[in-house]
Amino acid sequence: MKRRVFAAIFLSAFAIAAAQAEPASSIRLPAPQKSGGKPILDAVAARASAPGSGFPTQAISQEELSTLLWSASGRNRPDKWVVPFGQGVDPYVDIYVAGEEGIYRYAWQDHSLKLAAGGDLRARINPQGFAKAASHIFLFVSNKDSRTKKGANSPHLVKWTHVATGAMTQQLYLVSDSLGIGARYAETMDVNFVRQTLNIPSDEEPICIFALGKR
Numbered sequence: 491m492k493r494r495v496f497a498a499i500f501l502s503a504f505a506i507a508a509a510q511a512e513p514a515s516s517i518r519l520p521a522p523q524k525s526g527g528k529p530i531l532d533a534v535a536a537r538a539s540a541p542g543s544g545f546p547t548q549a550i551s552q553e554e555l556s557t558l559l560w561s562a563s564g565r566n567r568p569d570k571w572v573v574p575f576g577q578g579v580d581p582y583v584d585i586y587v588a589g590e591e592g593i594y595r596y597a598w599q600d601h602s603l604k605l606a607a608g609g610d611l612r613a614r615i616n617p618q619g620f621a622k623a624a625s626h627i628f629l630f631v632s633n634k635d636s637r638t639k640k641g642a643n644s645p646h647l648v649k650w651t652h653v654a655t656g657a658m659t660q661q662l663y664l665v666s667d668s669l670g671i672g673a674r675y676a677e678t679m680d681v682n683f684v685r686q687t688l689n690i691p692s693d694e695e696p697i698c699i700f701a702l703g704k705r
C-alpha cells in the first residue's frame with residue numbers, strides 16, 4: 491500500500507515537472523520601450539561587440555526582449571518599419587529567438603513569439619563559447635513569402651535580405667547598448683542544424699546570428 495502511494499506521488503510529481511518543462515506555443519510580448527534611453531550619438535560612439543570570452547551572461551527580461559525585437563523589425567508607422575524594406579513590402583527577414591525554453595519566431599504582426607522548436611538549442615546553433623553563455627540568440631533567416639506577397643519584383647531580392655539584416659543588426663547593436671546588454675554578430679552557425687530544426691527550405695537563407703546577454 492505504502493509503495494503504491496509513493497509511486498502515485500512520484501508519478502504525479504513527474505507529470506507536473508514534465509508539464510512545467512513544456513514551452514508555451516505562443517508568447518504575447520509586453521509593449522516595447524519606444525522613447526528615452528541613451529542619446530543616439532552616445533550609443534553610436536559606444537558601439538562594439540561584446541568579447542567572445544567573458545560574454546555577459548545575465549538574463550534578458552521579456553520587456554527588453556520586446557524592445558530589442560521591435561527595434562529590429564517592428565512597425566513604427568501604418569505599414570512601415572523601423573528599418574527600411576524595399577518597395578515598402580512586409581519584412582522579408584524573419585528573426586528567430588533561441589533561449590532556454592526553445593526557439594521562437596518573432597511575429598511582427600501581433601508582436602508575439604511563436605514556438606518553432608522546443609529545448610535549449612543555443613549551443614547547437616553556434617559552437618562558440620559565447621553562444622552557450624548568451625541569454626538569447628537571434629537568428630536571421632530570409633523569408634521570400636513576405637517579400638513577394640506584395641509584388642516586390644526586383645532582380646536583387648537576395649541582396650535586399652542582406653541589406654535588411656545589416657540594418658536590423660546595427661539597430662540591435664545600438665539599442666542593446668542603450669539597455670545595458672552586450673551583443674555580438676556572428677556568421678558562424680550550423681546551417682544544416684538550423685535548416686532541419688526550423689524547416690527552412692533550400693531557397694531560403696539562414697544569414698547570421700546575433701548573441702545577446704545582460705551586463
Ligand SMILES: Cc1cc2nc3c(=O)[nH]c(=O)nc-3n(C[C@H](O)[C@H](O)[C@H](O)COP(=O)(O)O)c2cc1C
Pocket residue numbers: 537538539540542618674675676677678
Ligand atoms: C560579417 C561578420 C561576420 C562575423 N562573424 C563572426 C563569427 O562568426 N564569430 C564571432 O565570434 N564574431 C564574428 N563577428 C564579430 C566580429 O569579430 C567583430 O564585429 C569584429 O571583431 C569587430 O569588432 P567590433 O564589432 O567590436 O567593432 C563577425 C562580424 C561581422 C561583421
